Amino acid sequence: MRVEDLPTDPIIAAWVALVRAGNSVISAVRADGSAAGFPPLEWYDVLWELESTPEGGVRPFELEGRLLLAQYNLSRLIDRMLKAGYVAKQPCPEDGRGHILVVTEEGKALRKRMWPVYRASIERHIGSHLGEAEARSLCRLLVALIPEKPGRPK
Amino acid sequence: MRVEDLPTDPIIAAWVALVRAGNSVISAVRADGSAAGFPPLEWYDVLWELESTPEGGVRPFELEGRLLLAQYNLSRLIDRMLKAGYVAKQPCPEDGRGHILVVTEEGKALRKRMWPVYRASIERHIGSHLGEAEARSLCRLLVALIPEKPGRPK
DNA sequence: AAAGATTGACTACTCAATCTTT
DNA sequence: AAAGATTGAGTAGTCAATCTTT
Numbered sequence: 001m002r003v004e005d006l007p008t009d010p011i012i013a014a015w016v017a018l019v020r021a022g023n024s025v026i027s028a029v030r031a032d033g034s035a036a037g038f039p040p041l042e043w044y045d046v047l048w049e050l051e052s053t054p055e056g057g058v059r060p061f062e063l064e065g066r067l068l069l070a071q072y073n074l075s076r077l078i079d080r081m082l083k084a085g086y087v088a089k090q091p092c093p094e095d096g097r098g099h100i101l102v103v104t105e106e107g108k109a110l111r112k113r114m115w116p117v118y119r120a121s122i123e124r125h126i127g128s129h130l131g132e133a134e135a136r137s138l139c140r141l142l143v144a145l146i147p148e149k150p151g152r153p154k
Numbered sequence: 155m156r157v158e159d160l161p162t163d164p165i166i167a168a169w170v171a172l173v174r175a176g177n178s179v180i181s182a183v184r185a186d187g188s189a190a191g192f193p194p195l196e197w198y199d200v201l202w203e204l205e206s207t208p209e210g211g212v213r214p215f216e217l218e219g220r221l222l223l224a225q226y227n228l229s230r231l232i233d234r235m236l237k238a239g240y241v242a243k244q245p246c247p248e249d250g251r252g253h254i255l256v257v258t259e260e261g262k263a264l265r266k267r268m269w270p271v272y273r274a275s276i277e278r279h280i281g282s283h284l285g286e287a288e289a290r291s292l293c294r295l296l297v298a299l300i301p302e303k304p305g306r307p308k
Numbered sequence: 309a310a311a312g313a314t315t316g317a318c319t320a321c322t323c324a325a326t327c328t329t330t
Numbered sequence: 331a332a333a334g335a336t337t338g339a340g341t342a343g344t345c346a347a348t349c350t351t352t
Binding site: 143 | 165166167169171173179180181182183222277280283286288289290291292293297299300301
Binding site for chain 3: 059099
C-alpha cells in the first residue's frame with residue numbers, strides 16, 4: 001500500500017502511516033549507525049539503561065521490561081555484548097537465580113562515541129521534516145498509544 | 155529509556171516515542187494475527203499489493219519499492235508464499251530477467267480471512283487510544299516523516 | 309508452583325557473491 | 331556495465347523445553 005492512497009478510515013490510515021514512517025525512519029537511523037561502524041541500536045539502549053541506573057547494576061528482567069525485549073532475546077543480546085566486552089555480569093547477592101549487569105569502561109566509551117552520530121541522524125531524519133511544535137504533538141500522540149502495562153513480549 | 159522520562163529535546167523525544175509506540179503497537183497486532191493462526195503481517199501486504207494491481211501481476215522489484223523490503227529479503231518471502239500456494243510466478247514476456255507475480259485463489263481467500271482480524275486488532279490497539287481527529291493528526295505528522303524517494307533498503 | 313534465566317532446534321534476516329538478461 | 335533476481339554462509343530472532351532458585 002503506497003502512502004499516496006491511504007485508507008479513508010483514519011484509524012487504519014494512522015496504522016499504515018505508523019508502520020511506514022517507523023520503518024523508514026528507524027531503518028535510516030540504523031543505516032547511519034552501521035555506516036559509522038557501530039553495533040546495532042539495541043546496544044545503545046542497553047548501555048544507556050545500565051549507565052543511567054544509579055546503584056551500578058541492573059537485573060536482566062528489568063531490562064526486559066524497559067526495552068520491550070523477550071527474555072531469550074535479551075539473554076542472547078547480553079551474551080554478544082559480554083563477548084564484545086561492553087558489559088559484565090556479576091552474581092546477584094539477594095537472588096541466586098539472577099545476575100547483575102554492569103557497563104564496562106569500554107561500554108561507556110562506546111556509548112559516548114555512538115551518541116553524537118545517532119543524535120545527528122535522528123535530527124536529520126525527523127528534525128528536518130517537523131518543527132518543534134509538530135514534534136511535540138507527534139510525541140504526545142505516540143505516547144498515547146503505548147499501553148501502561150507493557151504486556152511482556154511473548 | 156522509559157516513557158516516563160523522555161528527553162527534553164522534542165525531536166529526540168519524538169524519536170523515542172516513535173520507536174516505543176511503533177514497537178508496542180506493531181507487536182501487539184502481530185501477536186493477534188499469529189494467535190488467530192495467520193502468517194506474518196508482511197504476507198498480508200504482499201497479497202494486498204498483488205490483488206490491488208489491476209493488470210493482474212506485479213514484478214518483484216515493484217513490490218520491493220512499495221513494501222520497503224530488500225531484494226534478497228523479498229526473494230525469500232516470495233519463496234515461502236509460493237511454497238504455501240498463495241502466490242504464483244509467471245515468466246515475464248518483456249523482460250527475460252524477471253517474473254510476474256500473481257495471487258492465487260487461495261491467496262485471495264487468505265487475505266479475505268485475515269482482514270477482519272487485523273482490522274479489529276488495529277482498531278483495538280490504536281482506535282481505543284485516539285479519537286478520529288487525533289488519528290488524522292497523527293497520520294499527517296507521520297506521513298511527513300516518510301521520504302518521497304524511499305531510498306532502496308540496503 | 310512460579311520467577312529468572314538459558315539453551316537447542318528451527319526460522320528468518322543480512323551481506324556479499326553470483327547468475328542472467330538488458 | 332547495470333538491472334533484476336537468487337543463493338551460500340553467517341548472524342540474529344523465535345518457540346518450546348529446560349534448569350535453578352525462590
